[in-house]
Amino acid sequence: MGKERSEKEKVGGGEHNKRNMFVSCVVMNSCAAELKLALTALLVLCSIATLFQILPSRFAISASDLRFCISRITTTTTTTTTTTSIAPLNSSSSTTSIAPLNSSTTASLTPSPPSAQKEQVAANGAIKRGFNPYGSAAYNFITMGAYRGGSDTFAIIGLASKPLLLYSKPTYQCEWVPESSSASNSTFSTVSYRILPDWGYGRVYTVVVVNCTFSEAVNGENSGGKLFLEASTSGGGDKNFNITDRFEVLNESPGDLNMTLFSSKPKYDYLYCGSPLYGGLSPQRVREWIAYHVRLFGERSHFVIHDAGGVHEEVLEVLKPWMELGYVTLQDIKEQERFDGYYHNQFMVVNDCLHRYKFAAKWMFFFDVDEYIYLPPKNTIKSVLDSLSDYTQFTFEQMPMSSKLCLSADYGRYYRKWGYGESWCTET
Numbered sequence: 001m002g003k004e005r006s007e008k009e010k011v012g013g014g015e016h017n018k019r020n021m022f023v024s025c026v027v028m029n030s031c032a033a034e035l036k037l038a039l040t041a042l043l044v045l046c047s048i049a050t051l052f053q054i055l056p057s058r059f060a061i062s063a064s065d066l067r068f069c070i071s072r073i074t075t076t077t078t079t080t081t082t083t084t085s086i087a088p089l090n091s092s093s094s095t096t097s098i099a100p101l102n103s104s105t106t107a108s109l110t111p112s113p114p115s116a117q118k119e120q121v122a123a124n125g126a127i128k129r130g131f132n133p134y135g136s137a138a139y140n141f142i143t144m145g146a147y148r149g150g151s152d153t154f155a156i157i158g159l160a161s162k163p164l165l166l167y168s169k170p171t172y173q174c175e176w177v178p179e180s181s182s183a184s185n186s187t188f189s190t191v192s193y194r195i196l197p198d199w200g201y202g203r204v205y206t207v208v209v210v211n212c213t214f215s216e217a218v219n220g221e222n223s224g225g226k227l228f229l230e231a232s233t234s235g236g237g238d239k240n241f242n243i244t245d246r247f248e249v250l251n252e253s254p255g256d257l258n259m260t261l262f263s264s265k266p267k268y269d270y271l272y273c274g275s276p277l278y279g280g281l282s283p284q285r286v287r288e289w290i291a292y293h294v295r296l297f298g299e300r301s302h303f304v305i306h307d308a309g310g311v312h313e314e315v316l317e318v319l320k321p322w323m324e325l326g327y328v329t330l331q332d333i334k335e336q337e338r339f340d341g342y343y344h345n346q347f348m349v350v351n352d353c354l355h356r357y358k359f360a361a362k363w364m365f366f367f368d369v370d371e372y373i374y375l376p377p378k379n380t381i382k383s384v385l386d387s388l389s390d391y392t393q394f395t396f397e398q399m400p401m402s403s404k405l406c407l408s409a410d411y412g413r414y415y416r417k418w419g420y421g422e423s424w425c426t427e428t
């Protein structure tokens, strides 16, 4: 916890301000044992109206790490158009094939002892040393979800080896294979891929969103088909090899595709995508948070909660009634803990949520459960969002809670009082 904390503090300082001049960002927080106190303070500290005056053109309500990230993805898109035609591999998933980059090199997936290089004395008298690789330490790609975004476009959300992405240029390509081989030939997409830099804190893995857009509609006949992703190392990892992993990411059964989803009125007005919850969450705080925001967002709202280990039995008990009423969807994402990324792979999780639910709501919200949306008196969430209807994206102004609100009796024990693992006390 200590480490996460210092990371966030770093981010809350100079980093943010550099990156988004519209938002002054300090994580709102309370270490007050009494949440009421926290809210009262918010009413005083946080005023949307003020912001309207300062920032008439690019208005912001409050900000957390996430939103920065999301606005930054859209601005840092790299587009790669791949025109190479690939001979379709067999349709079984997880086929691995190697195409040697250097045509004089013989492809071999796992250099085994027989092929191991031995020390040799060269003609010039030098001892030629060998280097023998075994195994691989990070996966080429780990999928979380793949979603259709229209008649001809898909998004694949996952993790990829961080050094591979940072220091070399892996390539991605999608292939659509129709269900019935007689229908049509498989089609290859152009791929634009986006990388979330996760502020440099991710370690073994980093988040990748692969956007596959085909030149024409796929599965237009609704006869079913499969989407495959081909992830190639293109000489990253081993300059002599271009290792391509090809795997199925999406399967549409015949008749499954319903294109009205993309054009019909969304089911919800507001959908909340939560960051991974972990640690010893306080059920009381979660109960207050959810009740407050269900009331704020109203009947046509929905909350997607991601459990990275924080939804223990008592927290689940608090969420259960809201799940039964249809307000909450709980996603168990504990498996991602196997893959070391930034902050319980937060950016992968929220990007998955974005693509999974984006046709289900008018607006999606990304903030943490130690943050509360505050609207000044006489405003409703609807009036505020109606005033922003010309925008596709906005950020929030974040206001910190004053540490002066902390009960002195709680000094040094804030983390026990406040429900969330990533919170800390901020001086204002």
Ligand SMILES: *[C@@H]1O[C@H](CO)[C@@H](O)[C@H](O)[C@H]1NC(C)=O
Pocket: 090
């Ligand atoms: C690919 O499919 C063909 C025909 O189904 C089969 O003969 C061949 O053995 C397969 N190759 C691999 C590598 O699975």
Ligand SMILES: *[C@@H]1O[C@H](CO)[C@@H](O)[C@H](O)[C@H]1NC(C)=O
Pocket: 102, 103, 104, 105
């Ligand atoms: C391919 O291998 C040959 C012989 O080992 C070498 O001379 C050449 O530089 C290599 N080319 C690349 C692109 O690595």
Ligand SMILES: *[C@@H]1O[C@H](CO)[C@@H](O)[C@H](O)[C@H]1NC(C)=O
Pocket: 147, 148, 149, 150, 153, 154, 155, 192, 211, 212, 213
């Ligand atoms: C992929 O990118 C294109 C171009 O930016 C965009 O129109 C499309 O909606 C994206 N696809 C998905 C599934 O997000």
Ligand SMILES: *[C@@H]1O[C@H](CO)[C@@H](O)[C@H](O)[C@H]1NC(C)=O
Pocket: 183, 184, 185
């Ligand atoms: C499939 O590809 C072959 C060879 O490129 C072409 O002759 C044929 O017309 C294609 N079939 C369809 C249905 O597009």
Ligand SMILES: *[C@@H]1O[C@H](CO)[C@@H](O)[C@H](O)[C@H]1NC(C)=O
Pocket: 082, 084, 086, 099, 101, 171, 173, 230, 232, 233, 234, 235, 242, 244
């Ligand atoms: C590696 O292979 C992929 C798939 O065949 C291809 O698109 C890519 O251009 C190759 N990379 C290099 C550097 O040749």
Ligand SMILES: *[C@@H]1O[C@H](CO)[C@@H](O)[C@H](O)[C@H]1NC(C)=O
Pocket: 258, 259, 260, 261, 264
């Ligand atoms: C497609 O989805 C819409 C709602 O999004 C639904 O009303 C309609 O019945 C669906 N059509 C089919 C053929 O399932």
